Amino acid sequence: MAARATPHVTPRPLRDLQPAPPRPVLLHPSAVAAASPPPPTGTCFFDLPAEIRIQIYTLILENVIIHITPTARPSSPHATATINNSEDKGSSSSNDASMQHHPHALLLTSRQIRLETQPLMQSLCPIKAAVTDFDFSGLLTWLARIPSAQQSQLTKNTRLCVQLCTTSKVPGDLPTLRRWLHDRADKCRPVMKWNYSGARPSNKVGSDLRRRLKRMKEAGKRGELERMLIAIRVSVPRLGESGEEGEEEDEL
Structure with a gap:
């Protein structure tokens, strides 16, 4: 049987590729392109050396005073810290209209500036804490908010x-004063150079404070309370002078 012949197929010619259409020209830029800022040029504040930035912070904080005020309710766990930017360092801080009841502008600028500024504020700026009737709750709360790693800045x-502000009322139980004296006598804590000042209390309050000091046995707590009484011009009993025999240590 004879083989069938394969028919001849003529190849189909390929069409020429059409040129790509021209790219449309935008008459107006898109909203995204218009809103995007231009690329930064030059240097920024953080390109300055750290030494220069510290000098700038120091000049800004030259007239800043930090005030730690007690709250309206002594039992409240919150304390108020205010910042006074007055140029007159001798003016009264309590009635100064320039006092700011909010964080300093440097602390609100950026995270890096806040981290660089906080140690300088804690080590350079005057810090004044108002304590009424030996209620140290406001100061203790403010110190508790500072991380332990940063409290060493306060020692500088x-x-x-x-x-110290006292009224005519004889203070009763003083738990915050006990805690303050305990923390000050603790040798494992950073030693901060707190100074005391205040007006002389009434004779009734002064006698009560001397009685508490007589009954105090621990040297560290007694020495700190003596510094307070000397600052408010209350006569301090001599060491070894005590009240009744067999009297135990007063827990304030």
């Missing part, structure tokens, strides 16, 4: 002041 500050 030589302008720490506690302003």
Whole structure:
């Protein structure tokens, strides 16, 4: 049987490729392109050396005073810290209209500036804490908010002041004073150079404070309370002078 012949197929010619259409020209830029900022050019603040940035912060904080005020309710766990930017360092801080009841502008600028500024504020700026009737709750709350790693900056500050204000009322139980004296006598804590000042209390309040000091046996707590009484001009009993025999240590 003879093989069938394969028919001849003529190849189909390929069409020429059409040129690509021209790219449309935008008459107006898109909203995204218009809103995007231009690429940064030159240097920024953080390109400056750290030494220059510290000098700038120091000049800004030259007239800043940090005030730690007690709350309206002594039992409240919150304390108020205010910042005074007054150029007159001798003006009264309590009635100064320039006092700011909010964080300093440097602390709100950026995270890096806040981290660079906080140690300088804690080590350079005057810090004044108002304490009424030996209620240290406001100051203790403010110190508790500072991380332990940053509390060492306060040891470099030589302008720490506690302003003691007393009324005619004889203070009763003083748990915050006990805690303050305990923390100050603790040798494992950073030693901060707190100074005391205040007006002389009434004779009734002064006698009560001397009685508490007589009954105090621990040397560290007694020495700190003596510094307070001397600052408010209350006569301090001599060491070894006590009240009744067999009297135990007063827990304030």
